[in-house]
Amino acid sequence: MVRRLLWALPPVVLLVLFFLYPLLLVVQQSLQPDTGDTSLQPYADVFASGAFREALWTTVWLAPAATAGCLVLGFFLALVIAFVPFRGARAVAKFIDVFLSFPSFLITLALLFIYGTVGMANGMWTDVTGAAEGPFQFLTTPWGVLLAEITYFTPFVMRPLLAAFSHLDTAQLEAASSLGARAPRIVRQVILPEALPALAADGSLVLVLCLNEFGIVLFTGAKGVTTLPMLVYGKAILESDYPGACVVAVVNVVISVGLYGLYRVVSRRAGA
Amino acid sequence: MGIRFDAVTVAYDGNVVLDSLDLAVQAGEVMALLGPSGSGKTTALRAVAGFVRPSAGRVFLGERDVTDLPPYRRGIGMVVQQYALFPHLRVEDNVAFGLKARKVAKTEIRARVAEALEMTGMAAYARRHPRELSGGQQQRVAVARALAIRPDVLLLDEPLSALDARLRSDMLAELARLHRELPDVSILYVTHDQVEALTLADRIAVMDKARLQACGTPRELYRAPANAFTASFVGNANLLPVTVGADGVAFAGAELKVDTAGAARGSKATLCVRPHLVGLGDGPNRLQGTVSEIQWRGSTHRLYVDVDGHRVMADVPELRTPPAHGDEVTLHFAPRDASLLTAGITHG
Amino acid sequence: MLVHSRGTKWAVWALFLVLFLPLFALPLLVVLGASFATHWSSILPSGPTTAHYSAATRGEALQALTTSLVTALAASLIALTVGTWAALAAAALPKRVRRLLDALFVLPVAVPSVVVGLAILVAFSQPPILLNGTRWIVIAAHTVLVTAFAYQSVSAAIVRLDPAYEQAAASLGARPGYVLWRVKLPLLLPSLTAAAGLCFALSMGELSATMMLYPPDWTPLPVLIYAATDRGSLFAGSALAVVLMTATLLVLLAVSRIRTKASYR
Incomplete structure (x- = not known):
């Protein structure tokens, strides 16, 4: 037993050195600005600022909304690929795999071309109607971020779902439909219960990834959308306000880990 | 070399799966452990192999108390139901595995692998991978792999239950022949199939509900069963x-x-x-x-x-x-x- | 098998396409198209050019690509080693301790990458270990971020590994070290390469922590792409992005080659 624990020691030491110890320093700095004595003053200052409260609110509503969108969309798309297969469904599944290996900011980059002020959609609109400006101006609002996050994170839901569906016995579906059940009923009573654990696990992963997403927000280049990770970056790199950055970072970690934990508890309660 | 169980008890979380087993297998003897699933027979075998630690009692191989020895120091050949052939190794490397692990000389390894494959009739398949073999062939390789280390004790855990009925009776004859060729090897044979036990074993230990119910030659157990369970489990009654x-x-x-x-x-x-x-x-x-x-x-x-x-x-x-x-x-x-x-x- | 009527089937497929194409296929096509263009404000891009690519494979851009490749390679190899080691060690421990290790090694996923970047910046800008301003701080951050994924996928593979192989090897006289080297690792090889590919791809596209820490002489490609788009050179940025995607895919392809070979054995 002692020997086995010793074997686990080297990676744990590395993790502590490069992850836990740095995190601890962040917490320490957030409580101990340069003066050296411990105080909650930095927290009071940050909580009082309007920028922080706005970032907090944006982060907290955006992430669950994006997660819900990903779950619904991902479930539908995976359902079609697995159970209403068409020619090329396998290629689509492969494409999903490839999609997963690309960074998130690519989506924002592409959306800039499609819905940007001088992009495809607005260009077509102005060409057709002769108007001076296109109607698509949502990209620099939270809705643009929401669209990008749903686009980018839906494949994260689809892949495990496809794996879960491939374990589902098709005999069950055939038995259900031979008993006269129609598609919506089969989905609700046979497929959904089977997919629930995968959905729950994916949901928690996507929720955390959305809470922590940075590239998508950074690439919109919009001052209008600030999330907590953006605020950390802004305070630390652009304003060189490290204590402030540390405070926001601690809040961000607490929310992420807290929501993640809450989600796990709730989904476990729900029997998933 | 014989095997001896001395009041061996195995319990998990207070759940007794083997209750104070006393049993001795003589050198060169084939002992079948016969019983329904959950009777403790596989637990007894795994206690000999070293994968299960008795909570009380001792296990002896010959005169040596092996209760505290790790599996790799026991020198036991073992064949399990699903064979567990290493899928990434060829047949010959599977058979050579134990010899290489014991750092046997290369020329010696080659000779002993050839001998083991010859003995099991698998010499022609040395270069194949396990998944290219049928169930019966995989079974033979598993036996060859266990025999290559020249064990004094061979443990067979339901070795035939993954085979179909015909192949099973062929393999049964094959195992009997192997035992005639290796008369000094003691074999502990775990099975739930009375035909296998009656055919192959010198003696049968009947197990039920974690306990030894009866032990004797097939003829004794069949002719004069000690209790109702034995009577109904060894033959019809x-x-x-x-x-x-x-x-x-x-x-x-x-x-x-x-x-x-x-x-x-x-x-x-x-x-x-x-x-x-x-x-x-x-x-x-x-x-x-x-x-x-x-x-x-x-x-x-x-x-x-x-x-x-x-x-x-x-x-x-x-x-x-x-x-x-x-x-x-x-x-x-x-x-x-x-x-x-x-x-x-x-x-x- | 779920929908039997032809009409419904077609309706479902149509809905699938309407959702799938604009959401997933279009963005990649747009980036690809833009990388060959100088102008795009209508349905199709205009001003075909390969100038962005000649710029994207020279000088600063080429260096950034090399930087990204070296960082991703180093980070994924270290992460794979540490993650596999931890997963193997955890598998041998009692359930409670294993749960603790699981939580510990998954934590970096739950913590925002930007915060990981900030934390590493804070920790290694001061003694005893000074890494700020060197490439090592970038590699360290990437390694921390991807180790969690390596750990998770390797532990999942270990759970699926049939203990019968290990026990067969032990009964044949193989010591634990020999079993690990000759049986467990070869059997885990397909999962290990898959984990390596995942780590590599994640590190290649990592932006959040990198933005917090990169020194001027160690600029990974994503940072360069951001710099390009930030100053309005969207088309040049697209070419860089295509280079990034291509490089990632080529490495993943090579890795999956190794994997097929490993799983065929």
Whole structure:
């Protein structure tokens, strides 16, 4: 037993050195600005600022909304690929795999071309109607971020779902439909219960990834959308306000880990 | 080298899966551990291999107490139900695995791999990968791999249960031949199949509910089972509840002449009669009843006869005009073909 | 098998396409198209050119690509080693301790990458270990971020590994070290390469922590792409993005080659 624990020691030491110890320093700095004595003053200052409260609110509503969108969309798309297969469904599944290996900011980059002020959609609109400006101006609002996050994170839901569906016995579906059940009923009573654990696990992963997403927000280049990770970056790199950055970072970690934990508890309660 | 269990108990979280097993396998002997699933037989085998740590008792190989030795220091050959051939290694490398792990010299390894593959008839498949082999062939490779390390003790854990019936009887003959070629190797053979145990074993240890129920030669267990469980698990048995009389027993209002030595007069006991020793028609020890079921099994007919509420089975040579359902029939058996069980009166 | 009527089937497929194409296929096509164009304000891009690519494979851009490749390679190899080691060690421990290790090694996923970047910046800008301003701080951050994924996928593979192989090897006289080297690791090889590919791809596209820490002489490609789009050179940025995607895919392809070979054995 002692020997086995010793074997686990080297990676744990590395993790502590490069992850836990740095995190601890962040917490320490957030409580101990340069003066050296411990105080909650930095927290009071940050909580009082309007920028922080706005970032907090944006982060907290955006992430669950994006997660819900990903779950619904991902479930539908995976359902079609697995159970209403068409020619090329396998290629689509492969494409999903490839999609997963690309960074998130690519989506924002592409959306800039499609819905940007001088992009495809607005260009077509102005060409057709002769108007001076296109109607698509949502990209620099939270809705643009929401669209990008749903686009980018839906494949994260689809892949495990496809794996879960491939374990589902098709005999069950055939038995259900031979008993006269129609598609919506089969989905609700046979497929959904089977997919629930995968959905729950994916949901928690996507929720955390959305809470922590940075590239998508950074690439919109919009001052209008600030999330907590953006605020950390802004305070630390652009304003060189490290204590402030540390405070926001601690809040961000607490929310992420807290929501993640809450989600796990709730989904476990729900029997998933 | 023999194997000895000395009051070996295995328990997980207070759940006893092997209860104080005392058993000795002699050097060169084939001992079958026979029992239903959950009887503790596989646990006993795994305690010898070293994958299960007894919570009490000792395990000996020869004179050596191996209870505290890790599996890799025990020098035991083992074949499991799913073979566990290493899928990433060729047949020859699978067989050489144990020798390489023991740092045997290269030339020696080559010779011993060839010998083991020859012995199991797999020499032609040395360069194949396991997944390119049939179940029976994989089985042979698993045996060759276990034999290559020249163990004194061979553990076989349900080695034939993944094979189909025909292949199973071929492999059974093959294992018997291997044992004749390696007379010094002690074999502990775990199975739930009485045919395998009766065919291969010098002695059978019958296990049930974590306990050893009986141990003896196949003939002893078959002819004179110690208790009802053994009687019904080793071969088929009619188990009739009887009352011991002066020079026989009373059953369903009839007097049956059987040997009552050792049984107290007036006591309750169980009479065991093998179905194939029950004949149709009149004779000594008559039983009368109605046919409740009749099955044609090719060379025999199996009759189920209701005798005063008790079901009696009789296996008789194929009948030209078998009785019909509901017919009144008379059955008989010879007094020496019945044995009286005084211990463990459970009918089941 | 779920929908039997032809009409419904077609309706479902149509809905699938309407959702799938604009959401997933279009963005990649747009980036690809833009990388060959100088102008795009209508349905199709205009001003075809390969100039962005000649710029994207020279000088600063080429260096950034090399930087990204070296960082991703180093980070994924270290992460794979540490993650596999931890997963193997955890598998041998009692359930409670294993749960603790699981939580510990998954934590970096739950913590925002930007915060990981900030934390590493804070920790290694001061003694005893000074890494700020060197490439090592970038590699360290990437390694921390991807180790969690390596750990998770390797532990999942270990759970699926049939203990019968290990026990067969032990019964044949193989010591634990020999079993690990000759049986467990070869059997885990397909999962290990898959984990390596995942780590590599994640590190290639990592932006959040990198933005917090990169020194001027160690600029990974994503940072360069951001710099390009930030100053309005969207088309040049697209070419860089295509280079990034291509490089990632080529490495993943090579890795999956190794994997097929490993799983065929």
